[in-house]
Amino acid sequence: MRPYFTRLTERFFRLKSFGGDVLETRMKRCLSTTDITLLGVGHMIGAGIYVLTGSVVRNSTGPSIVLSFILAGFASLLSALCYAEFGARFPKAGSAYTYTYIGVGELWAFVIGWNIVLEHMLGAAAVARSWSGYLDSLLGQAIKNSTITNLGQLNNSSFFGDYPDLVAFVVVIAVAVFIALGSKTSTNFNSVFTLINMCVIIFVVGYGMTFADFDLWTGSDESGVSNFFPMGISGTLAGAASCFFAYIGFDGLATAGEEAANPSRAIPLATFVSMSIVTTAYVSMSAALTLMVPYKEVHPTAAFADAFARRGAVWAKYVVSLGALSGMTTSLQDIAEYVLGYQYKMITEGRIRAWVPFQTALSTPVPGQTVAWSVIFMTASFCGVSVLFSSGACHTTLGKIGIFILSVISLAFIGLICLHHQSKAQIDFKVPFVPLLPAGSILINVLLMTHLAPITWVRLAFWLTIGFAVYLFYGMKHSTEENREFSQGVSKSTTYESMVSEQVTPQSVALP
Template identity: 30%
Template sequence: MVRTLGLTQLTMIGVGAIIGAGIFSLAAAVAKDVAGPAVLISFLVAGAASLCAAFAYAEFAGMVPKAGSSYTYCAAVLGEIVGWIVGWDLLLEYTAIVAVVAIGMSGYLGFLLDAVGVQLPAWALGAPGTGAGHRIDLLAVVICLAVAWLLTRGTRTSARVETVLTIVKIAIVLLVIVVGLTKVHTGNLHPFAPFGLGGAFTGAATVFFAVFGYDALSTAAEESVEARSKLPKAMMLSLSISMVLYVLVCVVLTGMQRYSDLDPNSGISSAFASAGLSGLANVIAVGAVIGIVTVTFSFMMGASRLWYALSRDGLMPAWFGAIHPKRKVPHRATWTIGAVAAVLAGVLPINAVAELTNIGVLLAFMVVCASVLILRYRKPHLRRGFRCPGMPVVPVLGMLFSGWLMSFLQWETWVRLGAWLAVGLVVYATYGYRRTREVMPGGSVDLDALDEMTDGEEPEPGAERLPVR
């Protein structure tokens, strides 16, 4: 792959992955049913948990500039089998996230089409069981395939589109904040925690879905310029920018309209309409569509780069990891993920798909935090472009936060995760274990060899490809 992504583009990819459904719909749903105005606390708690994991990811990104994200990091420290479990888990989670946000965006697109007098037939309006006559969510299917097409155009081209869309999205969110703050009524913020602090903490487990995304960013390490220094900075910047915007939108949302009156499907639009600013509704809907497109882009990119890393290391068939000879992207993995996400988004309701996401990401966060803690003491001499602060407290807090948030998830979610991981172990036992030793004899990772890489993150001239997973 070609290194073309600088700090600005990396940061925009990170913000694009984080800012999306969380601002445009999730905040209102949590405020209405779970937390009230204390949804602000929900985002701050989720953000704190996410920050602990972000520090761990940033240290690894500054040390292991290879595609694969959590899979690469965990395999490097805890061994191949742990890395495979995390990678197999995240492959499903990222693909499911793409499907979830595509379904969410199809609703906003339908709203905009209705506004211009275009109405789709009933069979194309949603998955079976979501409404009368519904057979498939056609718009969600088109979104998944269109994003896959964009990603196969090449990293430079697709990243430029992502950067432009993210800038437009941020501009619309800032418009919402600036205009909305003039319409805030402090009376709407009382009582601040109508469901108690317990409601705010429960809300944190839900909105956590909206405050990660830098993990998908880390999969672009092999397409980043000066990855060791740029990736950690991009992770910190993207999370910081996103959290500031989330907090301000929460204040605007619950200050403009009483929490009990919020629309969980279009919270910002309904809040503006209640304040006599219905003219901005279409603008906000456009912002929601753009915002969700960037999330779809970032996570599909992350899933395809993760699959590329798994295939390159022999854990999955090499056919999927093939790089396009002209555009230098893993085109087969991208199209496969786009097709699977399109099927999930087209025929399953959003709740059924959403349940496949959070638990896997939280599991990966726990393992990455443990890995960075172990490696700091096992190999303190390794060159690090970023060092996680507050060792060992911060990684331990990351593990505790992630485990605590996982405890709020339904038992059915745990069963689905267990079934998927069982399938993954079968794949590893029957294919991956043998094949990876043909690709890289010994099946181990030499972390010390990373110090032999140049500042440009490429192997020294004449050096063999580093067997880092």
């Protein structure tokens, strides 16, 4: 029995190996700091501000969403710097899934990859739902009223939306077909839509501030509740946990390290500058919104367009909706491609099976994508945006106990970081102030996690239960590392140090 559990543990923690030097890259080093900065901005600015703001302002933060975006941006910056070192240390990897596989082991890599798929599927569903909301706003709520009249209204609950969103369903189908056909024009469309989106952001901030009413931020209401912090500091923290989604895409900075002309300078500088630009845009737009209309009147899915309409600038509503639809279209496509890319990577690694394989009209294999698209279809059609980005303050005793336990665990891991063997390999970029900066990143992320709503943890537990079953009964036995060990007669786990010492050339190792 003991050898069985020993072998099982070795399987859980075996590391992915690369052929050749893990630091080797064949990419041409031609990207300047400006190039990488624009790359990061392009990855991050998209649907996040349009999808999140209305729901978060109305349900969690009120005007203090500006602080939520700042806190979420700071947490993302710390995580992005850690990503940058991963990108410099393992240029061949290029994803959180592979970084975890290399550094921590197979089981945790599967957990990361499995949850990233869930994160982006729900993100795609929320974007599709908001896309429909902005289109409906342009049409004077004609879609909503017609759907409720002909199909009826869904049960009044915090989980379901007000009505089955058939437009969101059709939008997801259109994106699925577009990706499956492999259109070569997608890059050009993305560039045009991104440019339109940036122009509209400038318009929203500039024109929106002309309607600013600072009384909406100052003082208190008739019951004595602060106008700026209507849900308290805990509501602001809960909003920051949801606003983190708006910064998804910062990992693109890490993968640019092997193409940077001067990575040690370009990566940290581009990370800081791009994060600053994106955070400034998000804070400015949310400030303009909450200064235009009272937070209780903010539309949950078409916040900016509805705000201009309420202030009498109906024509501006169409301009804003154009930018919102452009940004959400590109984001929906990017998110969907990200999901399918991760899914394909896990299939080729042998981690998950290609359920329901089929081929597109152009005979392009799309194994297992039916399951992912089905989840997006259903959540986009029936779930409300608020449940897809749930957050809530932990006021209960159980919540406070959870915060304490997670804090203790975080401090224990920080101690392990201090004691961990430090690699001597010379790389283009290393995180400064180790272990303080990574420890700060851990603590801030734990703080944000404790302010997620219970439904978020229930959803995670359900998804992980399915994932562990897939891994234990299929993925573990069919992984590429399992096949490699079987073919080579290897039966021991590989440590990070042994892998690096085997694959890093003597010239790349720093002298003590």
